[in-house]
Amino acid sequence: xxxxxxxxxxxxxxxxxxxxxxxxxxxxxxxxxxxxxxxxxxxxxxxxxxxxxxxxxxxxxxxxxxxxxxxxxxxxxxxxxxxxxxxxxxxxxxxxxxxxxxxxxxxxxxxxxxxxxxxxxxxxxxxxxxxxxxxxxxxxxxxxxxxxxxxx
Numbered sequence: 361x362x363x364x365x366x367x368x369x370x371x372x373x374x375x376x377x378x379x380x381x382x383x384x385x386x387x388x389x390x391x392x393x394x395x396x397x398x399x400x401x402x403x404x405x406x407x408x409x410x411x412x413x414x415x416x417x418x419x420x421x422x423x424x425x426x427x428x429x430x431x432x433x434x435x436x437x438x439x440x441x442x443x444x445x446x447x448x449x450x451x452x453x454x455x456x457x458x459x460x461x462x463x464x465x466x467x468x469x470x471x472x473x474x475x476x477x478x479x480x481x482x483x484x485x486x487x488x489x490x491x492x493x494x495x496x497x498x499x500x501x502x503x504x505x506x507x508x509x510x511x512x
């Protein structure tokens with residue numbers, strides 16, 4: 361067989377496999393996002409105490425973002441860093457403005473591990489580039505958006 365033809369066939373097969381696996385990966389991330397979108401009631405804790413928190417996860421195009429709203433009304437928006445659908449994990453970056461001095465902003469990360477049925481999550485949060493060390497968080501689904509019913 362011609363070396364050039366064999367080389368072209370190998371490239372075609374490689375690209376075909378890459379597209380197939382890329383589609384499966386994209387599809388599983390989309391499915392994961394559709395499962396986790398909703399509102400969760402829970403608690404956020406740290407060394408000195410804890411507070412009730414409502415975590416809202418929304419779909420934005422082909423990504424997610426959200427907001428954590430605390431009992432005192434303070435809100436902390438978060439954005440996606442990494443989705444790991446195989447392990448039902450979500451890593452986000454959160455930002456929070458100091459309630460006493462709005463010129464001070466705190467930033468960190470959080471990891472959410474969703475239950476197999478996606479009706480709850482447990483997690484951890486940290487400061488700066490860490491998603492651990494600050495405390496723990498959790499949530500139980502208060503409102504889930506059923507995209508299958510929305511389409512029907």
